[in-house]
Amino acid sequence: MNRAKIDPLIFWSSIVVILVASLLLVLNQAVAEPFLNDVMSGITTRMDWVFQFVTFGLFIVLGWLAFGPYGRVRLGEGKPEFSTFSWGAMLFCAGMGTSIMFWSVLEPLYYYTGPPFGLSPESTDAADWAVTYGLFHWGLSAWALYALPTVAIAYSFYVSKRPSLKISTALEGVLGKHSYGLLGKLIDILVIWSLVGGLGTSLGLGVPMVSAVIGDLIGVEQSLGLSIIIIIFWTIIFTASAYSGLYKGIRKLSDINVYLALALAVFVLITGPTLFILSNFTNSLGLMLQNFIYMSFYTDPNANSGFPQTWTVFYWAWFAATAPFIGLFVARISRGRSIRQLILSILLWGTVGSWLYFAVFGGYAIHLETNQTLSLTEILATEGEQAVIVELLRSLPISTVVMAFFVILAFIFLATSLDSASYVLASIATKELKDEQEPARWHRVIWGFILSILAISLISVGALRVVQTSAVIVAVPVVVLYGLFTVSLIRSLKKDFPRGG
Helix, strand or coil: CCCCCECHHHHHHHHHHHHHHHHHHHHCHHHHHHHHHHHHHHHHHHCHHHHHHHHHHHHHHHHHHHHCCCCCCEECCCCCCCCHHHHHHHHHHHHHCCHHHHHHHHHHHHHHHCCCCCCCCCCHHHHHHHHHHHHHHCCHHHHHHHHHHHHHHHHHHHHCCCCCCCHHHHCHHHHHHHHHCHHHHHHHHHHHHHHHHHHHHHHHHHHHHHHHHHHHHHCCCCCHHHHHHHHHHHHHHHHHHHHHHHHHHHHHHHHHHHHHHHHHHHHHHHHCCHHHHHHHHHHHHHHHHHCHHHHHHCCCCCCCCCHHHHHHHHHHHHHHHHHHHHHHHHHHCCCCEEHHHHHHHHHHHHHHHHHHHHHHHHHHHHHHHHCCCCCHHHHHHHCCHHHHHHHHHHCCCCHHHHHHHHHHHHHHHHHHHHHHHHHHHHHHCECCCCCCCCCCHHHHHHHHHHHHHHHHHHHHCCCHHHHHHHHHHCHHHHHHHHHHHHHHHHHHHHHHCCCCC
């Protein structure tokens, strides 16, 4: 296989931006954190309607692409590189990571104590909506935000034959020569920063969660040292996987991850309140489908509860900020599939996987709470989010085994996200990639170490949240990218297939 050469300008500029921006945020943390929080709050309150319209509007664009004249256009020649299962496993693991393990338990509890629509906290109505909103936030809309960039990038790489796996080159249809100039470089560096911040969010959730469960298992208090050990161990796993590449590393790790995740969900479903979980999911799904359009445009301008801004708009901003990364990775693994297959599969695989975890773990959490078996909301208020995870796992049969299994799953879940990220980072900072060519192994490993060192440094000084917030703010210019993706893709399709696919 031919060696892939790095793009020095993007590689070194990105590293400088990451180091300088992180250093400035750390040194000015006392000032930066409230400032960024205010900016984030301003974005979610003043631009709520923008994110709502863009996210819902994606269904119109994706529906036209999938079922319109270009739905049969095949993204690359030959058969798909990966089996449907491995392909779906990789796209789901890259998109969700440990976040789904964390929020499928915690989010329904937050909705139960702080419900939407002016409902009474901890009421029957609040309980009905607790899992419903989780299904909404992590379902079709979230994956629609991932799907459009994926199609645009895959088309650019496999059909237009642009020899770079970058956002800038995917926008050539609208940016023209500027996609290879300074503007294109700035877009790619911006994407790298949003990716680093998005991974910071995964680490910010995953490390404390795993640390709490391990600490409970072995009788050790959570500490900085334990968190660093966990990150080092994670680094070994995902660096080895990224070094092995897509075919031997990332694919196999993702397959194992999905099997383990499915096994844990089935175990909780069978040993937990099975009938309640199934009935509650059915009820929640019905509520969500019945109110999908209302929830998609709900901004609550009169009561000003802040619920849609705090949750829905924030999620759309978060998913939008990480969408270029997911788009780049999923596009790379989607050769040989049609536009219709790609769109429908992303929506299906992502949504079903997310719904499964919210149905099982969210339903179980609400059952423990409403049946007064275990007051998770009280634990949340007095001991914090990590304690809720620990106590919920403790309530299961053979809890010690389950907790150990949970830790293993969390390690692999985050490792699959991180090795996908290091692969994408190396791809963006590589000049050209052709056919089945991959970024250089040393290049992938370098990005893995950069991510780990950055994570350890930020956790050590307690500045990880500041970086997370700054990266989510990147969602504002990313909203513009959605428009550019759409225009660029449609122009290219009409040029290449004037009579349709």
